[in-house]
Amino acid sequence: MQLERIRHAGLHEKVMSAEQASEFIKDGMTVGMSGFTRAGEAKAVPKALAERVKEHPLKINLMTGASLGNDLDKILTESGSLARRMPFQVDTTLRKAINNGDVMFIDQHLSETVEQLRNHQLKLPDIAIIEAIAITEEGHIVPTTSVGNSASFSIFAKQVIVEINTSHKPELEGLHDIYIPSYRPTRTPVPLVKVDDRIGSTAIPIPPEKIAAIVFTSQNDSYSTVGAPDEDTAAIAKHLVTFLENEVAEKRLAPNLGPLQAGIGNIANAVMMGLLDSDFTDLTMYSEVLQDSTFDLIDAGKMTFASGCSVILSERMNSKVFDNLEHYKDKLILRPQEISNHPEIVRRLGIIAINTALEFDIYGNVNSTHVCGTRMMNGIGGSGDFARNANMAIFVTKSIAKDGAISSVVPMASHVDHNEHDVDILVTEQGLADLRGLAPRERAVQIIKHCVHPDYRNQMLDYFERACARGGHTPHLLDEAFSWHINLEKNGTMKLL
């Protein structure tokens, strides 16, 4: 029954246990593994590896698409086997190891990893471990709930371990669209002009002799942990929907807005949920992660098509979608992350990019990654791929965090992932600042008026007025610019007054 999933009969002899397959991984190797936002990661072999290193310590450099589910980053960190990790993670244990300097983390635009591999700016993976639904007659790999970097990892690696996961239904086959850009300097444009264009193959084309091992597993993807919208995230969504309605009324946006991208996490998901209460129809997504909100919008008849590179769902939505795949399959495509996040396509399609900030400053510089400028949260992910090239780059956040001890709007961002030149619109539950066409001093007025929490507004006005008196195109008090962060570290609050 299981062997039916390996349609290339010559590969049947490669079936082995996860423990045996893990023996292919040697000390110092670079491992390219499937998995993007806790979807479609290889599960059995990395767990077997973590067990093995208890007896036989080794270190690997681990590359994935993005974050891993099933606590794999935690398990691998605790086993001591991670020397380097890239390009994204969301795990508390790994985060601690990164911030202690125990694991070297390369926080990278998600579209760039395989481009750097292709140009040999990064060391090519020695081995790829890829979760699959099946192996085709030609020996090609059919991915599962994410494509991520799996295609290029398989192409670049010397050997490939395939984990066939029988918990994923065979009907998933056909959902994927694998397109690999050619080499420079003879590269041609990516031939994608509509969100639903299919430009590649449905499986990852590799020579079957590269497949060193095939392992069967039946472990599910982790469920998404996003919470339901709360009062603040609902307010953020409302401000944004009102703004977008006005953009349509002013004919700056088409009635269906154009393709949407939304980031990970509670806030981005809640904002997309807010579109359920709008009058928009025929919405489309050209995004990386497809969360519950995508399928709620499809079910409500508001969204006609969604292109992404992974699907991560709550328990409720997971069974609804995967038990009724025939209802969704013609409305979905999963692509490699360099195509879902490709700057050329983001610019061509005119994407509205909605991502979440940890903090932003009065001029619109956004910090998505570093708490107090030093401690890594998750990583920049794909937010920069989209923000820089989008038709409209929108960043959302709650105006305060940690019961008000932190203002998410600060005088000067303590780390900058998206600089003021890439940021068009900022939204908190307090309101929306439209920064387009404004000079820094004008931007600050809009941000202070519309985005800062009332508890911090006077403190911010005081800073801004004194900075303006000192002068400059982008006025600052350099001796005070990080005083809010310093006060937080010393006294547990950003409140100075």
Ligand SMILES: CC(=O)SCCNC(=O)CCNC(=O)[C@H](O)C(C)(C)COP(=O)(O)OP(=O)(O)OC[C@H]1O[C@@H](n2cnc3c(N)ncnc32)[C@H](O)[C@@H]1OP(=O)(O)O
């Ligand atoms: C794979 C991908 O790339 S998807 C594409 C986009 N990717 C990105 O944008 C990557 C960067 N973004 C992120 O990592 C997330 O969106 C975040 C961390 C910025 C926000 O995550 P969300 O889940 O939406 O927001 P939420 O309000 O729940 O905040 C998460 C945590 O950050 C904390 N936080 C928020 N603002 C701050 C701040 N200024 N300082 C310190 N902590 C903060 C919150 O209190 C919360 O902490 P908790 O987990 O202890 O409760």
